[in-house]
Amino acid sequence: MLQPWLSLLPMLFCVSVDGTDYSTLHMDSVTGVLEDFESQLKGTPDQTVTELFRELKCCEGELCQLLLGPVTSAPSDVSYLSEPQSIFFKNLVNHEVDDASLVEHGVVLTPDGTTVSLSPLLAGIAAGLQRNHTETYSSVVQLPPTLEPLFATTIAMDLGKAFLLFHTNQSQVTLGPDGCWDSISAPQTFILMGAPSPLPDAFINGAMDGLILGTYLAEKADPPSNISVLLKDYYGGEGLGAESPMRSNFRRKNFAALVSEEKLRMQVEDSLLLLRRLNESNPLFDGLTDEELRSVANQAVEEFTALYSVLQSSHGACGVPSPTEEHPRSFNCPCASCTSTTLTALQSHAEASHRVQRTCAQCRDSTRISVAGMTLATAMLSEVMDTSTRGEAGTG
Template sequence: MDSVIQLLDEVESRLEGSSNLTVTELSWALGCCGGEFHQLLLGPRPAAPPDLSFLSAEQRAFLSHIMEHRVDSSLTEHGVVLAPDGTTVAMRPVLAGIEAGLKRKREVTLPFPALLVSDRSNSTDPAAPIALDPLYAVTLAQDLGVAFLLSTANRSQAALGPNGCWDSISAPQNFRLMGPSSPLTDALVNGALDGVILGTYLAERAAPPARLSALLKDYYIGAGLAAQGQARSNFRRKNFAELLAHEGKLLREQVESTLHLLWELNQPLFQDVGNESFPDLASQAAKEFTAAYLECPAIIPRCMWEAKPYRGTPTQLKLPLGFVYIHHTHTPGEPCRSFPACAADMRSMQHFHQDVRGWDDIGYSFVVGADGYLYQGRGWHWVGAHTLGCNTKGYGVSFIGDYNTSLPMPFALELVRDTFMQCAVQGRRVRPDYIIHGHRQVVRTECPGNRLFQEIQSWPGFKVRGVSSVGPEQPAPWS
């Protein structure tokens, strides 16, 4: 993403003063929003896009590459970039959302009377056609509807995901998926959520931003949009869900109306599908998408924090589990607030657990950063080394930092208490009647710190048990 922003800044600097460059014109010049579907909703291409002939062949190839999203036979995903928060983002829906946001207040006239295009999706008339919001259609609804359409036609194909791994974090070149690709990968989802958030932000502004590069820099690298600390990519899932609720949007309706529009455009993919199936298809798509991306936390996979391999043969957990054990790391003692810092902490803890303690891997199941993300330790399926005598009974979730006298950030607490626990139950990884314990309730230790232990006693699922006498803090959890 740094490379994208730097190149866009160069383009905008070169064109400044020589033309009345707009974000709209620049997005067209970069190859965004060129298909019939997008042009119908966003308007035709500018008659004379800006001249980018001053770019080198390498620069033009790079811009072209990031705008063409595809997955090849080797499961390498193209058109994606590594964001500073450690996630991977497809640029096409980001720029489409920006374009839609700038034009969102413009009336859109469709040649199909069965469809209504509007800024609102609610209607007091139950017989009225579903309103299609161009912002949601060009970022998420089209790809989500098509993904479930193709998944229905091919039962062996997943509709959503997966995530992937870069060949290098410091100098990323190739991003390869962890498994068979669906039409809507995690990177496309990240780009779609960002596109909706950025588009909504632009639609509510009195004037468009002076530069596209500055907008992207604020969102992905800086303090956030309009200096709002959480209006940035780290919190895209939470912010997108809040936008849906605030605007009264029903994702199911947006997917259904988008499918009807694609049907009217006579897309070849509808050859064996009737439009009477669209309501059920849209309902299923919205339900599964919400469960996977809005009700579950974003988890940074091991490959992204550059974990070393597991030593030996891991033991598989027998799911669902009945317990979740809350820890703090104590060492590192300070919360990490960025992906580089959290990734470094993860590597440091894995080194200590493997090379000093002699364990097979980092002990925790999941680790919570102060950057808005969970980090995968041993993950959902493998027995950890976090709570002596109980490792096969539950997950060990640890907050990075020392929480004897202070608490983790409110959003970090919410991430575990609400999102992680809900996701674990819905995914049948934890029983609905789960029990939460602090580490000190099972092992002689001060973990998870006096202040954090006091906090988790108010959480749903917390149970009092015979607390062992508290001993001195350990530099890492007992196995």
């Protein structure tokens, strides 16, 4: 198994004394916890990430610190998260898919109607804040000179890993699928609509957003005062930036503007080289030459671009294209047995109703291809390791 990750905690849902329902997996719940965290900490965005990672015990291993540097603060007994808030966040940074139920954990519904994974999103924000810092992590393993941590922590490393598993016949699906929420008003369970890959659509959405926001933070002279403000503006507000505002419902367009195929191909290849250096004894890399790793990277980028290019519509809850216009539109149900409900999603400066489908028996009973292990973004945040060979029963 290529650095797969075990669950930090069972999927527990709690209701805090202030009335916040932490079983509701919505971006508003995330920003609400962050607002409370930031109001107590009274620090900069860098300090918010540092303290959040410390409390969640994130980024304590070699891979994460190689890419992000020592982002965690010194051990402390001070806690800015309540127990329910800590459980809520630990569950969200632990991205995985349950084999039996097809439930994808570690994802939230956003105001624009799309679903995103939190682990690559937070990793990208951390990488963006750390990009201009000079402090490094001492290790015998050296980063490839052209590898950019912001790419590796969000999309490049996990994309390369997904296709490496496919190349070695340990996975039968490379990318996708999307899924359905059990409820739009109070989402708690997200079920995939088909055979899952190591990179479901929600993870790719979060990885794109992580790279976009990380780049924004690295280049912005005066970034938002709080991470919660950053997320609110990006996902449900007027967007980031004065001239050409960046909003989540235009993630593919903004991602394409930042990332060329050539650049992504180089970053995926470098990420695979780093993984091999860190896992020299892993059977996954037995006999793989540099040329074969380069071929895997080429295939990964070609298929990723074909499926998630700016020309393809970005999908929201249960396969419905995300709102990119000021007017509501109706969509055909992908499954004849699905029922409809109304999703109210924020668009630009107005609200509009969209027809979306709840999950149906046909979706839930889709054939499951077993792909064990968590994504590497989760791996870097969770730091719970198992060095057994990948491909047995587990989560993807």
